[in-house]
Amino acid sequence: MKQKKFLLPESEIPTAWFNMQAVMPNKPLPILNPATHEALKPQDLYPIFCEECANQELNQKDEWIPIPDPVREQYAVYRCTPLVRAYDLEAALGTPAHIYFKNESVSPAGSHKLNSALAQAYYAKQQGITNITTETGAGQWGGALSYAAKKFGLECAVYMVKVSYEQKPYRRSIMETFGATITPSPSMSTRAGKDIITANPNDQGSLGCAISEAIELAVSTPNCKYTLGSVLNHVCLHQTVIGLEAEKQMELAGEYPDIVIACFGGGSNFSGITYPFMRHNIQEGKKTRFIAAEPASCPKLTRGKFEYDFGDEAGLTPLLPMYTLGHDFKPASIHAGGLRYHGAGVIMSQLMKDGFMEAVDVEQLDSFNAGVLFARTEGIIPAPESCHAIAATIKEALKCKEIGEGKTILFNLSGHGMVDMSAYDKYFSGEMRNYNISDEELQKYIKSADALNK
Numbered sequence: 001m002k003q004k005k006f007l008l009p010e011s012e013i014p015t016a017w018f019n020m021q022a023v024m025p026n027k028p029l030p031i032l033n034p035a036t037h038e039a040l041k042p043q044d045l046y047p048i049f050c051e052e053c054a055n056q057e058l059n060q061k062d063e064w065i066p067i068p069d070p071v072r073e074q075y076a077v078y079r080c081t082p083l084v085r086a087y088d089l090e091a092a093l094g095t096p097a098h099i100y101f102k103n104e105s106v107s108p109a110g111s112h113k114l115n116s117a118l119a120q121a122y123y124a125k126q127q128g129i130t131n132i133t134t135e136t137g138a139g140q141w142g143g144a145l146s147y148a149a150k151k152f153g154l155e156c157a158v159y160m161v162k163v164s165y166e167q168k169p170y171r172r173s174i175m176e177t178f179g180a181t182i183t184p185s186p187s188m189s190t191r192a193g194k195d196i197i198t199a200n201p202n203d204q205g206s207l208g209c210a211i212s213e214a215i216e217l218a219v220s221t222p223n224c225k226y227t228l229g230s231v232l233n234h235v236c237l238h239q240t241v242i243g244l245e246a247e248k249q250m251e252l253a254g255e256y257p258d259i260v261i262a263c264f265g266g267g268s269n270f271s272g273i274t275y276p277f278m279r280h281n282i283q284e285g286k287k288t289r290f291i292a293a294e295p296a297s298c299p300k301l302t303r304g305k306f307e308y309d310f311g312d313e314a315g316l317t318p319l320l321p322m323y324t325l326g327h328d329f330k331p332a333s334i335h336a337g338g339l340r341y342h343g344a345g346v347i348m349s350q351l352m353k354d355g356f357m358e359a360v361d362v363e364q365l366d367s368f369n370a371g372v373l374f375a376r377t378e379g380i381i382p383a384p385e386s387c388h389a390i391a392a393t394i395k396e397a398l399k400c401k402e403i404g405e406g407k408t409i410l411f412n413l414s415g416h417g418m419v420d421m422s423a424y425d426k427y428f429s430g431e432m433r434n435y436n437i438s439d440e441e442l443q444k445y446i447k448s449a450d451a452l453n454k
């Protein structure tokens, strides 16, 4: 029988995260204070984030950052995650390519997001923080953080966009099961929420407003810090456990990837699977290709512009140098909620600019076609976000078939879709559609970022 799963024991959980900032040839441009346009120092971030995360955010020096033992112990609940050879998907495609996937859906939260949630909760606890807060749209990050907070004895308050709170009751139940307090946003508990409700009592909420509420709570409550589940450098750093394990597992399989693929929202799972391989391109001249799969309806890497922009809709964050569609960008309501973000993380943006990675866009219907084929061949129902990585993988595997070349492709299965079955229902009933966005419309939104770069 052919070996399908490549497993590592708990003792092989990485002992340090890989810090891409230390090895990339061109360092990211500085993060700026929007009022003064001065480069931020870690201390400037202390009022919002816990100190260790703020330090990691701007660390361009240390290639390896040790993973604290208590975090490794919590990782051991679900790590090392399996690396799987997708023989049945290969057979269904008739491709000579070897397809592998790293299965991050086995975490208690059902996605890779827990890799950073545990680290952030631990550092908060270490610093004497008692409460952490965040916003959540679809509920993936909120679910991961709720569990991580419980594990490290912290109170967790999640502001959930009101429309999702009502439409995704199971994600809310998951967060409550793990012990978090969930508030539909906008709420009357903050100034930001009150202002919005006063202006429009029926406001259905937005991620921008939920962020404002969470940050307001963090800065106005003693011993309370804000956390974020993607985009930021320290979040991407924590995710490198994915690729570090995968590197060892590919060795067990006796192969090295020609192509590594991940879906792309803010870039955390992409960084996680790619950086440990990309460092060999940078340091040893390996030629692996790295492909980010983004939704066609939110194409920041394929059609966005590299410039300074706010990280959030409300304009509360520092200015980040990144590929962006403009912070005013209103993504279509695709089912891959985790990919509906206007910008790309700062490190990935620089790597993209410097030619170390590429990006493709995937239409919503193509992503679900791919997800259903994957479920039927490999037995895991993928998250709508992960379906984008699968679609991009299938495209590359079919190219291999065309040219008769058996490349080795590795993709990250960022999460499972068991709480997203309503999206699959829409796909099967024929109600799902694609969303195209014209250049004209895109340019209109990008202007909101252009205005900040004068």
Ligand SMILES: *Cc1c(COP(=O)(O)O)cnc(C)c1O
Pocket: 111, 112, 113, 140, 141, 229, 230, 231, 263, 264, 265, 266, 267, 268, 269, 270, 338, 339, 383, 385, 386, 414, 415, 416
């Ligand atoms: C949040 C999420 C994503 C997108 O976020 P990244 O930071 O780009 O990784 C992808 N897949 C799943 C399952 C998610 O929950």
